[in-house]
Amino acid sequence: MxxxxxxxxxxxxxxxxxxxxxxTGGALGWARDNLFSGVFNSVATLLSLAFVAYILAMVVPWLxxxxxxxxxxLQGCREVDDGAxxxxxxxxxxxxxxxxxxxxxxxxxxxxxVLLFVAIWPALFSSAPRKLLIFSALYPLLAYWLIxxxxxxxPVGAVxxxxxxWACIRFLPPLLARGRLDEGLAFxxxxxxxxxxxxxxxxxxxxxxxxxxxxxxxxSLEPVESARLGGFLLSTIIGVSGIAGSLPxxxxxxxxxxxxxxxxxxxxxxxxxxxxxxxxxxxxxVAWLLLSYFLPPGTEFDLILRVVIMVTAFASAYMAEVxxxxxxxxxxxxxxxxxxxxxxxxxxxxxxxxxxxxxxxIPGIVNTFIGLFKDTTLVIIIGLLDPxxxxxxxxxxxxxxxxxxxxxxxxxxxxxxxCFAMSRYSMYLERNLDVxxx
Amino acid sequence: xxxxxxxxxxxxxxxFSVGAHGATLDDVKAKGFIQCGVSTGLAGFxxxxxDGNWDxxxxxxxxxxxxxxxxxxxxxxxxxxxxKTRFTALASGxxxxxxxxxxxxxxxxxxxxxxxLGVNYYDGQGFMIRKDMGVSSASELDGATVCIQTGTxxxxxxxxxxxxxxxxxxPVPIETNAEAQQKYLANACDVYTTDASGLAATRxxxxxxxxxxxxxxIISKEPLGPLVRHGDNAWGDIVRWVLNALIIAExxxxxxxxxxxxxxxxxxxxEIKRLLGVEGNYGEMLGLSADWAVxxxxxxxxxxxxxxxxxxENTAIGxxxxxxxxxxxxxxxxxxxxx
Ligand SMILES: N[C@@H](CCC(=O)N[C@@H](CS)C(=O)NCC(=O)O)C(=O)O
Numbered sequence: 001m002x003x004x005x006x007x008x009x010x011x012x013x014x015x016x017x018x019x020x021x022x023x024t025g026g027a028l029g030w031a032r033d034n035l036f037s038g039v040f041n042s043v044a045t046l047l048s049l050a051f052v053a054y055i056l057a058m059v060v061p062w063l064x065x066x067x068x069x070x071x072x073x074l075q076g077c078r079e080v081d082d083g084a085x086x087x088x089x090x091x092x093x094x095x096x097x098x099x100x101x102x103x104x105x106x107x108x109x110x111x112x113x114v115l116l117f118v119a120i121w122p123a124l125f126s127s128a129p130r131k132l133l134i135f136s137a138l139y140p141l142l143a144y145w146l147i148x149x150x151x152x153x154x155p156v157g158a159v160x161x162x163x164x165x166w167a168c169i170r171f172l173p174p175l176l177a178r179g180r181l182d183e184g185l186a187f188x189x190x191x192x193x194x195x196x197x198x199x200x201x202x203x204x205x206x207x208x209x210x211x212x213x214x215x216x217x218x219x220s221l222e223p224v225e226s227a228r229l230g231g232f233l234l235s236t237i238i239g240v241s242g243i244a245g246s247l248p249x250x251x252x253x254x255x256x257x258x259x260x261x262x263x264x265x266x267x268x269x270x271x272x273x274x275x276x277x278x279x280x281x282x283x284x285x286v287a288w289l290l291l292s293y294f295l296p297p298g299t300e301f302d303l304i305l306r307v308v309i310m311v312t313a314f315a316s317a318y319m320a321e322v323x324x325x326x327x328x329x330x331x332x333x334x335x336x337x338x339x340x341x342x343x344x345x346x347x348x349x350x351x352x353x354x355x356x357x358x359x360x361x362i363p364g365i366v367n368t369f370i371g372l373f374k375d376t377t378l379v380i381i382i383g384l385l386d387p388x389x390x391x392x393x394x395x396x397x398x399x400x401x402x403x404x405x406x407x408x409x410x411x412x413x414x415x416x417x418x419c420f421a422m423s424r425y426s427m428y429l430e431r432n433l434d435v436x437x438x
Numbered sequence: 439x440x441x442x443x444x445x446x447x448x449x450x451x452x453x454f455s456v457g458a459h460g461a462t463l464d465d466v467k468a469k470g471f472i473q474c475g476v477s478t479g480l481a482g483f484x485x486x487x488x489d490g491n492w493d494x495x496x497x498x499x500x501x502x503x504x505x506x507x508x509x510x511x512x513x514x515x516x517x518x519x520x521x522k523t524r525f526t527a528l529a530s531g532x533x534x535x536x537x538x539x540x541x542x543x544x545x546x547x548x549x550x551x552x553x554x555l556g557v558n559y560y561d562g563q564g565f566m567i568r569k570d571m572g573v574s575s576a577s578e579l580d581g582a583t584v585c586i587q588t589g590t591x592x593x594x595x596x597x598x599x600x601x602x603x604x605x606x607x608x609p610v611p612i613e614t615n616a617e618a619q620q621k622y623l624a625n626a627c628d629v630y631t632t633d634a635s636g637l638a639a640t641r642x643x644x645x646x647x648x649x650x651x652x653x654x655x656i657i658s659k660e661p662l663g664p665l666v667r668h669g670d671n672a673w674g675d676i677v678r679w680v681l682n683a684l685i686i687a688e689x690x691x692x693x694x695x696x697x698x699x700x701x702x703x704x705x706x707x708x709e710i711k712r713l714l715g716v717e718g719n720y721g722e723m724l725g726l727s728a729d730w731a732v733x734x735x736x737x738x739x740x741x742x743x744x745x746x747x748x749x750x751e752n753t754a755i756g757x758x759x760x761x762x763x764x765x766x767x768x769x770x771x772x773x774x775x776x777x
Contacts (some may be wrong), residue, residue, distance in 0.1 A: 258601030401643035
């Protein structure tokens with residue numbers, strides 16, 4: 001009997017946990033903790049809510065309920081309803097995206113844009129197949145060809161020049177060093193030879209190269225001149241090339257600034273300090289106006305190309321300083337460890353120093369990218385029609401006279417999406433590389 | 439300010455030495471199009487339509503020039519310029535021709551070394567204010583804040599006017615017309631002053647144009663016209679005579695619609711014959727084809743047609759011909775004889 005009746009005061013099962021009091025759990029608890037945790041916070045919350053509601057009460061009906069999507073003029077809009085006249089964006093959307101790019105060729109920039117994601121995929125995510133990097137390296141050539149058209153061999157010729165320069169810098173130093181030249185001097189000589197070789201190629205051989213190959217195998221797209229590029233296409237071209245160019249150049253400049261070779265160091269410091277001492281707008285003016293004085297009359301030097309070069313130079317100088325910060329943040333021991341492993345300069349940089357330095361610099365790098373992207377709107381001053389530049393002639397059209405908020409809001413939205421995506425990505429990257437736990 | 443002027447002058451001087459032997463006409467013919475500077479966007483004068491084509495009063499004159507040179511009004515590219523950048527752009531050779539509400543003044547002609555080639559719009563500087571300010575004359579504007587475009591003649595006229603009348607003002611410098619519009623509507627300034635045509639164009643864009651008035655005083659002469667670099671005489675002649683041809687076309691009643699029939703039909707008027715290339719070798723003298731004027735007129739019609747279409751009384755801008763009527767109709771538009 002005694003064995004059957006178990007002891008009553010010990011529970012046989014665990015008592016199921018009861019839900020926390022309403023006041024501390026769930027949405028209410030969260031609100032209590034986060035929004036109303038004191039008199040001051042409660043007041044602040046209520047005020048902010050009122051403010052948000054006030055703004056929404058103005059914007060939502062204007063943008064979503066009373067807005068007009070189909071009309072051919074502002075007057076037309078106002079006859080229908082008194083909200084946002086989004087008809088202007090409806091009508092000019094393609095103009096904002098492509099500028100004056102010929103309609104039947106617009107698949108080309110679209111394709112270039114899609115391929116851009118393929119090209120940056122391996123650079124952004126380590127899970128991507130490594131082979132794609134080859135495609136990434138060739139992408140600038142492809143994009144240039146797609147957007148501007150013309151013979152494929154022109155851009156190929158330009159790239160061959162770069163390849164010549166690179167090959168000199170890569171392969172000459174050991175050869176020269178064997179010939180009893182000091183290592184630093186050998187490197188300098190190689191750089192000089194590389195620049196000279198590329199310049200000679202560009203000046204004298206490219207055209208012949210292009211013509212020769214065109215007779216053998218003519219691959220060409222209908223050319224589109226720079227004056228037809230505009231809108232978001234233009235901002236993206238300038239922004240992306242600036243970003244893609246400034247990172248490697250910035251790294252080289254940052255390394256150069258730390259170099260023991262006085263000449264290289266001097267050139268890098270001079271470049272960085274000069275560019276940082278001058279506002280971007282001045283550089284754009286130089287690109288636009290002063291260059292025409294120095295170039296021989298009649299030379300065609302594409303304006304967008306000039307702008308891209310200037311913007312890249314500008315961003316590179318800032319990038320160099322950001323990366324220098326990263327390099328300086330590395331403990332000396334890392335450099336010494338690399339040396340003690342017997343790695344040469346490039347290997348120690350590539351395998352040990354730079355990965356760590358770049359990791360620390362990510363926020364600064366992305367900062368520079370975002371700044372650069374927003375700076376592309378400055379090109380309006382030199383007569384290029386980026387989205388903001390397009391806005392003025394559109395507003396001067398009698399049909400759309402007087403429209404303000406809709407257009408500025410639209411452009412702001414575009415820039416926000418781009419910049420927000422960049423900043424989110426940098427956060428993802430930081431989390432992935434775990435910067436905090438170095 | 440002085441530094442800027444010096445810089446522009448230096449740039450202009452250098453360009454002069456370049457431009458003198460690098461004749462623009464040859465360059466233009468070699469590259470096959472004209473690079474024309476226009477404003478960054480001013481209602482009626484320069485804007486883009488839904489297909490992305492530039493249009494407007496100033497733009498049509500550029501196009502007519504292209505039509506005269508190449509027989510094609512689309513053989514042209516446009517560069518939007520602000521009040522400040524326009525002269526540097528022209529001096530450096532980035533543009534071949536400037537049609538941008540630009541006032542012909544002595545210093546621009548002589549000091550900046552540009553050739554003005556005529557007047558396509560006789561203008562004067564006016565003031566726009568909100569009606570509820572209760573001001574009815576510019577002489578009551580003492581102490582006002584004034585939106586003013588930098589790098590323009592209007593900036594200088596404004597200072598002169600207030601000084602001459604012993605009044606004070608606070609300038610709010612702005613770069614483009616669009617910016618001025620915003621500032622003015624946001625009450626950042628009481629008064630917006632610029633060329634009266636620009637004021638009318640700007641006011642036409644407001645939601646409530648009836649609440650804004652343009653004061654009766656016109657404080658300056660603003661003859662607006664095309665310009666090229668000094669030393670570009672052959673090129674300048676073409677620009678000048680395209681403008682004159684469009685004015686003469688109005689005098690003679692030649693329109694875009696009837697120019698072809700006029701050129702082929704047996705008109706009595708010898709000046710029409712000369713203009714349309716039926717008689718004489720005037721095209722050849724300019725280095726153009728015989729039908730250059732026909733092509734120019736076909737682009738957007740004669741002067742009167744261009745005016746009516748873009749800024750005339752039936753448009754939102756609603757400018758009266760006023761001074762810009764033909765001399766035979768009470769205006770001062772007077773082209774030299776075509777012979
Ligand atoms: N005529 C004066 C003023 C010309 C001017 O700037 N006009 C304004 C308004 S009438 C304009 O064209 N703005 C268009 C723009 O900002 O691009 C000058 O030549 O200095």
